[in-house]
Every structure is written in structure tokens, then in C-alpha cells.
Amino acid sequence: MTNTNGRRRVVVTGQGVVTPVGTDVPQFWSALKKGTCGIGEIKGFSTEDLYITIAGEVADFNPRDRLTSKQLLLADRYSQFAGCAAQEAVRQSGLEVPLEGDKSYRAASIIGSGIGGLTTLELSYRALFKENKRATHPLTLLKSIGSSAAAHVSIEYGIKGPCFGVVSACSTATHSVGLVYRMIREGLIDLGLGGAAEASLAWGSTRAWQAMRVLSPDGLWPFSKNRNGTVLAEGGGVLLLEELEHAKERGAPILAELIGYGMTADAADMVNPSIDGASTAMQMALDDAGISASDIDYLNAHGTATAVNDINETRAIKRVFGKSANDVSISSTKSMHGHCLGGGGSIEATAAIMALNDNFVPPTIGLSEPDPECDLDYTPNAGKKRDVSYSMSNSFAFGGLNAVLVFGPDPT
Amino acid sequence: MSERDLRAVGDRESNMDEVATKIIEILKKNMKEPSDNIGLETPLSDLDIESLDLAVIVFDIEDTFGIEIPYNANEEVEDFATVGSVVDKVNSIISETKASGAAA
Numbered sequence: 001m002t003n004t005n006g007r008r009r010v011v012v013t014g015q016g017v018v019t020p021v022g023t024d025v026p027q028f029w030s031a032l033k034k035g036t037c038g039i040g041e042i043k044g045f046s047t048e049d050l051y052i053t054i055a056g057e058v059a060d061f062n063p064r065d066r067l068t069s070k071q072l073l074l075a076d077r078y079s080q081f082a083g084c085a086a087q088e089a090v091r092q093s094g095l096e097v098p099l100e101g102d103k104s105y106r107a108a109s110i111i112g113s114g115i116g117g118l119t120t121l122e123l124s125y126r127a128l129f130k131e132n133k134r135a136t137h138p139l140t141l142l143k144s145i146g147s148s149a150a151a152h153v154s155i156e157y158g159i160k161g162p163c164f165g166v167v168s169a170c171s172t173a174t175h176s177v178g179l180v181y182r183m184i185r186e187g188l189i190d191l192g193l194g195g196a197a198e199a200s201l202a203w204g205s206t207r208a209w210q211a212m213r214v215l216s217p218d219g220l221w222p223f224s225k226n227r228n229g230t231v232l233a234e235g236g237g238v239l240l241l242e243e244l245e246h247a248k249e250r251g252a253p254i255l256a257e258l259i260g261y262g263m264t265a266d267a268a269d270m271v272n273p274s275i276d277g278a279s280t281a282m283q284m285a286l287d288d289a290g291i292s293a294s295d296i297d298y299l300n301a302h303g304t305a306t307a308v309n310d311i312n313e314t315r316a317i318k319r320v321f322g323k324s325a326n327d328v329s330i331s332s333t334k335s336m337h338g339h340c341l342g343g344g345g346s347i348e349a350t351a352a353i354m355a356l357n358d359n360f361v362p363p364t365i366g367l368s369e370p371d372p373e374c375d376l377d378y379t380p381n382a383g384k385k386r387d388v389s390y391s392m393s394n395s396f397a398f399g400g401l402n403a404v405l406v407f408g409p410d411p412t
Numbered sequence: 413m414s415e416r417d418l419r420a421v422g423d424r425e426s427n428m429d430e431v432a433t434k435i436i437e438i439l440k441k442n443m444k445e446p447s448d449n450i451g452l453e454t455p456l457s458d459l460d461i462e463s464l465d466l467a468v469i470v471f472d473i474e475d476t477f478g479i480e481i482p483y484n485a486n487e488e489v490e491d492f493a494t495v496g497s498v499v500d501k502v503n504s505i506i507s508e509t510k511a512s513g514a515a516a
Contacts, residue, residue, distance in 0.1 A: 051482075213467045213485040229486045271464045307486040308463075 009259075009411060010184045013252040014095070014240030015350045016088025018081040018197070019337045020056035020233050023066075024088055028347075029354045032333055032362040033383050039220060039231050039338050045203050052215045055201050056233025056338025072152050074139055076117035077199035081236035081343065082149035083156065086111070086193050089240040090157060093252050095191070098158030105161050108183055108192030109154040110176045111238065112166035114342025116146030118200040126204075149197055153238075161189050165196075167342075169397035170302075171263075172196040173237060174345030178261040178403055180241045190246045195346035197236025206232065214271075214306055220339065221366035222303035222332035223310050223374040230304040233338025237346030239353075244411065254410040256353045259390075260289030266400025272308055273396055278316035281402035282394065286320070289406040291390060294324035296406070298355045298391040300348045301378070303332020303364065304339055309396065314374045329361040329386055331379040336365055345395040349405055352391035356407055361386050431477070431506070432499045438472045439495065452496030466492065473498075479505045 015025055020038030022028035031038070039056045047053040063073055063080040072083040086109075090097055099107055120143040127133040142148060147165040154163040162183060166176045173196035180194035209215055209232060216229030239258075247254055262284025266277035286293055302313055318325045333351050334340075340347055355361055360383055367380035393405045432452060440446035442465055450459070461469065463485045470483050481501065483489065491501040 211467065211471060212464070213470070213483050216484075216486070227486065228484055269462075272462065 008185050008187060009244040009257060010181050010241050011244050011247050011257050011410070012239050012255045012353055012407070013242045013247050014089035014091070014093030015238070015255060015353060016085035016092070017235065017237040017347050017350050018058055018061065018084050019235040019340065019347055020058055021337050023058065023061060023084065025350060025354070028350070029358070032336055032351055033360060035336065035363050035365045035382060037336055037365060039233070042201070044201060050203070050206055050210060052206055052210045052217055054217070054219070054231055055206070056231060056340070057201060058234055069152070069156055071155065075148060075152055076120045076143040078113050078117060078197045078236065079143070079149040079152050081197035081199055081234070082111045082195065082238060083152055085195060085197065085236045085238035086153045086156065089193060089238045093240045093242070095240065095252070100158060104158045106190045107159045108162040108180055108189045109150045109157070109159040110162065110164065110166060110180050110192060110194045111150040111153050112172040112176045112196040112342060113146050113149060114167070114169050114172050114196070114198050115200050117144035117148065118205055119202045120144045122202045122204045153193055159193070162192070168401040168403070169399060170339070170341050170344055171395040171397035171401045171403040172342035172345065173347070174349065174393065174395035174403035174405055175263065177239050177241070177346055177349060177405060178263060181258050181261050184241055184243050191240065191242040193238050193240055195236065195238035196342045198341040198343040199234045200341065201232060201234050216305065219366060220305045220335055222301070222305045222335050222364050223314070223370055223378045224305070224367050225369045225371045227305040227307070227310065227371070230306050230334070230339045233340045234343070235337065235340040235347055236343040237350050239346055239349060248412060254412060256356050256407040257409065257411050258405065259291070259408040260285040260406030262288060262404045264402045266402070268400055270399055273312045273400060275312055275316045275319060277400050277402045278313060278394070278396055279319040281404045282316065282320045282392065285392065285404040285406045289408065291406070291408070293321040294327065295390045296328050296392050297386060297388040298352060298361050299328050299330045300352045300391065300393040301330050301332045302394045302396045303334055305332070305334070310371065311373050313394065313396065314376060317376060325376055328377070329379050330376055331362050331364045333362055335367070345393065345403065348395070349393045352393040352405070353407055356388045356391050356409065359385060359387050361388065431503055434476055435473060435499055435502060436495065438469055438476065442469050442472070450495060452494065452499060454495045456492055456494065456498070473502060477502060477506060479509050481505060
């Protein structure tokens with residue numbers, strides 16, 4: 001039992017995702033359980049002159065089927081992912097929306113993005129500089145800004161309290177969720193939507209990633225001896241967090257308790273991660289939760305399949321978990337949905353929550369031959385049943401920005 | 413050896429010098445404290461060059477010579493062991509590029 005010393009407790013009452021392996025939580029979870037890979041040859045844009053031609057695209061995404069707001073239908077794809085994920089979370093929670101009166105000021109919309117409406121910008125610059133168009137679309141600016149998803153979601157649900165986007169590259173979603181958690185705990189709000197979305201798959205941005213020489217031309221195989229880089233993907237995830245008594249009072253479904261959050265910065269290097277930064281963030285999250293590492297049953301790893309991340313993360317896990325490092329079930333679900341960048345953390349947190357609800361650990365696919373230096377239980381190739389009481393989700397970003405969430409069971 | 417072959421060897425040698433000089437310039441440009449003692453035998457590991465620096469250096473080399481160099485930061489590549497191995501790699505890509513250009 002978690003000792004909260006009388007502080008406000010925070011529960012998850014709704015979750016929503018849009019990913020390359022499913023555009024809602026039931027589809028997503030079922031795909032992860034089966035080990036479905038959502039990475040393939042890019043169809044969304046011409047890959048002419050690129051040597052990276054694979055990605056995790058959200059296929060068959062038609063916002064008109066999902067969204068009713070005209071403003072969101074005209075928004076950038078990243079905002080539409082966030083809008084769909086928020087809608088799924090709100091519907092699941094049974095929250096009466098739009099919020100009215102004082103309640104609207106006691107709610108937050110913290111929806112970030114690693115880079116916001118980059119595709120809108122790219123296509124607009126192309127139109128201006130290459131196609132010599134005389135004007136850009138009047139919504140170019142509003143579609144591009146990195147706070148537009150948070151704003152759209154606040155408009156949609158009448159959220160009038162804290163509303164902005166968080167930016168921390170591939171830790172964005174995790175920081176967003178963590179921030180909502182802290183706001184609720186500290187009494188600033190009673191509920192909030194937290195998460196992030198990314199839809200930056202485009203020719204120019206792939207070119208920029210390609211130039212960093214960290215992408216794999218073949219596939220994303222975390223912890224594998226054969227891993228040769230990460231694979232870009234798109235998607236988004238949003239959690240509805242709520243103060244425990246508030247959730248109980250209105251009879252909301254409680255999916256999990258968010259019990260711990262840790263964040264650190266390596267303050268070292270833009271691309272080479274440190275064991276100190278990652279392990280301290282994990283330890284902080286455990287200390288915040290008031291549990292030991294040995295209590296964690298499932299760890300959703302950052303697991304990007306770059307040479308440096310997977311070894312560094314493995315060493316950090318060993319430092320924090322000690323002897324129990326061999327007992328925790330770990331997986332990198334990026335092997336299936338790809339690296340959803342800023343949106344990854346809330347998608348992966350959803351996997352960590354589902355593992356807890358379903359007592360099932362999703363696999364790391366493509367792991368037939370592990371790297372000798374990555375020698376923990378990464379749940380290779382096939383998921384498995386396991387009682388999961390506590391789960392952890394790691395996000396580590398360029399710049400050395402680390403954020404970790406710990407979930408526990410429904411406390412009621 | 414015919415006169416033509418000799419000329420080809422001569423071209424290659426003078427080319428080698430020019431390529432090596434440019435590559436050393438690029439390496440120095442990307443070093444915090446550029447050393448004056450960089451030779452073909454110098455290992456890149458002695459030059460305080462990390463993975464991201466290498467991506468930048470490869471970009472600069474590609475841009476300077478108008479070539480494409482296959483390089484993945486996730487893989488250990490022998491071509492990037494010493495300054496000389498980089499020079500050899502760049503020369504071989506330049507001649508391949510020329511050959512395919514001539515054929516096209």
C-alpha cells in the first residue's frame with residue numbers, strides 16, 4: 001500500500017491513443033499483445049532522394065470520422081491526433097463536457113509536441129520557395145504553433161485553467177503527464193488532460209533526421225545485437241488524470257493510480273545519454289511512489305534501438321533495480337509502434353497502464369539475438385501473462401532530458 | 413606502363429593530396445582545439461571527435477566533394493578509423509561517382 005502522507009492522490013480515469021498500430025486504445029493494446037509491427041515503407045510522401053524510406057505511419061486516419069469540431073478538422077495532423085486521443089480519454093472517463101462554471105477553471109490541458117506543426121511549415125515553405133506561390137494558407141501560423149493542440153483541446157472541453165504545451169523532444173508526453181499529476185497533487189486543479197502528439201513525418205524532416213545518421217534503414221530492433229538505429233513514427237496519446245476523491249464522487253472508472261514521477265537532465269551531451277540522469281529519474285519516481293524497484297513488475301523502456309540508448313538504459317535499470325533487474329519484465333513497444341517522438345511517452349504510458357489492467361506484458365519484437373551487453377528480460381518476440389501491480393514508463397530525450405512515470409493499482 | 417596509365421597514377425596522387433588536405437581542414441574546423449599534427453595515420457579517436465561531430469564532419473565532406481558517404485552512427489565502421497582511411501574512402505567514392513557519371 002502506498003503511503004501518501006495525506007497528500008492528494010491522482011488516478012487515471014481515461015486514456016486515448018492514435019498510433020501506427022491502432023487508432024484507439026482497444027486496437028492499440030490488442031496489436032501490442034499480438035506483437036504487430038506498424039513500421040513499413042513510407043506511403044504518405046515521396047521518398048525520392050532519401051535513403052531512409054521506412055517509418056511508422058498512422059494509416060487510414062480520417063479525422064472526419066472521429067472529430068466533430070470544425071476547428072480541429074482544419075488543424076495540423078498533430079493537433080488532430082491529440083484531439084482524437086483526448087476525445088477517447090474524455091469519453092472513457094464519462095466526464096460531463098464541456099466543463100462549466102468553477103469546474104472549468106479547476107481543469108488543465110497540457111498537450112505538448114516535440115516540434116508542433118512542422119509538416120504544415122514544411123509544405124508552406126515549399127509552396128513559397130519552390131512552387132513560387134504568392135501566399136500561404138491563412139491558417140499556416142495557427143496550425144504550426146506548438147501550443148495549438150493544447151488550445152484546441154481546451155476549446156473542445158471548456159478547460160479554462162492551465163493550458164499550454166510542454167516541449168522536451170522525446171520526453172514531451174511524459175513531462176506533460178507528470179506536470180498534470182503535480183498540478184492535481186498540489187491542489188491547483190482537480191483534473192487535467194496530459195499528453196502529446198507528433199506528426200512530423202515529411203520529406204524535409206526525414207532528410208534532417210537522416211543527416212544525423214541515427215536512423216535505421218531496415219527496422220527498429222531494441223536491445224538486439226542487430227539493431228542499427230531507430231525508426232521515426234507519428235502518433236499521440238492523452239491521459240485524463242483526476243484527483244482520487246473527485247473521481248470517486250462522480251463514479252468515474254479508475255484505470256490506475258499515477259503514484260510516481262521523476263525528472264532529471266543529464267547536463268552533459270545533446271545525444272549521448274548518461275547513466276546518472278536516467279537512473280536518478282527512475283529512482284526519483286520510485287521514491288515519489290514510495291515503493292521499491294523490486295515492486296515494479298513491468299517496465300516500458302525507452303528502448304529506441306540506437307547503439308547508445310539501449311546499453312545506457314540497460315545499465316541505468318541495473319543500477320536502480322540491483323538484484324531485481326533480472327525479475328522485472330521489460331519491453332520496448334517502440335519495436336511495434338516505432339519512435340513516436342514527443343508523442344511516445346503517453347502512448348507508452350498507456351501500454352504500462354494496460355499491462356496493469358490486463359495483467360499482460362507486451363513484447364519487444366525483432367529480438368532473436370540480444371546484444372550481449374543488453375542482458376535483461378526484454379520479453380522477446382512474444383508477450384506474456386504476468387500479474388502486474390506496478391508499472392514504470394521511461395522517456396529519455398535528446399539533450400539528456402529524462403522523465404519517468406510509475407503507475408499502481410486502483411486504490412479504491 | 414603506358415603514358416596514359418602514368419598520367420592516371422599522377423592524377424590520383426595529386427588528387428590524394430588535395431582530398432587529404434581538404435579533409436584535414438574539415439576535421440580541424442570541427443575541433444575545439446585544432447591540432448597542427450594531423451596526418452594520415454592519426455586515429456579519429458585521438459581527435460576528440462564524438463558521434464554527432466562525425467555526422468557533421470561527414471556532412472561537410474559530402475558537401476565539399478559533392479558525394480554521398482554511407483554512414484550510420486549506430487555501427488562501427490573501419491572507414492572512420494584513421495584520417496587516412498577516411499581519405500581512402502572519400503577517394504574511392506569520388507572515383508565511383510566519376511565512373512558512374514561517365515557511364516551515364
